[in-house]
Amino acid sequence: MRLFSAAAALLAAVPFTQAYWKGFNVAAENPDGSCKTQAQWVSAFQKLSSLPGHFTSVRLYASSDCNTLALAVPAAISTGTQLLVGVWTQDDAHFKREKDALESAIKRYGQDWIIAISVGSEDLYRKEVSAGTLATKIYDVRGMVRAMGVKKDVGHVDTWTAWVDSANTEVIKASDFIGLGKLVFERILLVCVSLTASRRIPIL
Numbered sequence: 001m002r003l004f005s006a007a008a009a010l011l012a013a014v015p016f017t018q019a020y021w022k023g024f025n026v027a028a029e030n031p032d033g034s035c036k037t038q039a040q041w042v043s044a045f046q047k048l049s050s051l052p053g054h055f056t057s058v059r060l061y062a063s064s065d066c067n068t069l070a071l072a073v074p075a076a077i078s079t080g081t082q083l084l085v086g087v088w089t090q091d092d093a094h095f096k097r098e099k100d101a102l103e104s105a106i107k108r109y110g111q112d113w114i115i116a117i118s119v120g121s122e123d124l125y126r127k128e129v130s131a132g133t134l135a136t137k138i139y140d141v142r143g144m145v146r147a148m149g150v151k152k153d154v155g156h157v158d159t160w161t162a163w164v165d166s167a168n169t170e171v172i173k174a175s176d177f178i179g180l181g182k183l184v185f186e187r188i189l190l191v192c193v194s195l196t197a198s199r200r201i202p203i204l
Helices: 008-012 038-050 065-079 092-109 131-147 166-174
Strands: 057-059 082-087 114-121 154-158 177-184 187-194
Touching: 038 065, 065 082, 065 092, 082 092, 092 131, 114 131, 131 154, 131 166, 154 166
Parallel strands: 057 082, 082 114, 114 154, 154 177
Antiparallel strands: 177 187
C-alpha cells in the first residue's frame, strides 16, 4: 500500500479546491501473488482507518481482476471505506469483464461506496491506446453508470506529460475529472482535478 498526500502549497495552486480525500492505493494481490480474500480486504481497510489521519479512501486499479469489486465493495461498506474505482482498458474482452464487474457491484450495493471511476491508468503515458479510443471507453463507462442512476465522476488518471500533450485533448473533453500521478520521494502523489461544475478535487 502506498500513501497519497499533498502539500498545502499544491492545494493552494488550484484556486477552485473545495474538497479532497487522502488515502491509499491497495492492490488486489497479496505479496505472494495470491488474490486477496474478502477478509483480507476488511483487514486492509481496518488497518488504514486505524492509522493517524483515519484514512477511509482507497484507490483500486481494476474491477474484475481477482474479483476485486465483488470482494472489496462489501468489505468497504462494512468498514466505512470509499473507493476510487479502476476500470482497466487494455484488451476489449478484459474491458468488458471490468464493466460487467462494475455493473454487478452497483446493482448489488448501490453507489454510495464510490468516490469516482477512473477508466484506465497511465494508458496515454505508455502509449497503449490512442486518445480517441480511450475517450470512447470513458464515454462508454459513463453511459453505463448514468443509465444505472450513478452520478459519480468518470475520468482518467495519467502522468502530467499526457495532460500537456495536445494530442490527448479528446480524453480531457471526455472526462469529468483528470488525475495526475507523480512519484515524489518514492511515494506516489495523485491529484484528481474535477472538470464538472462541483469543482471537487479528490486527492489520494
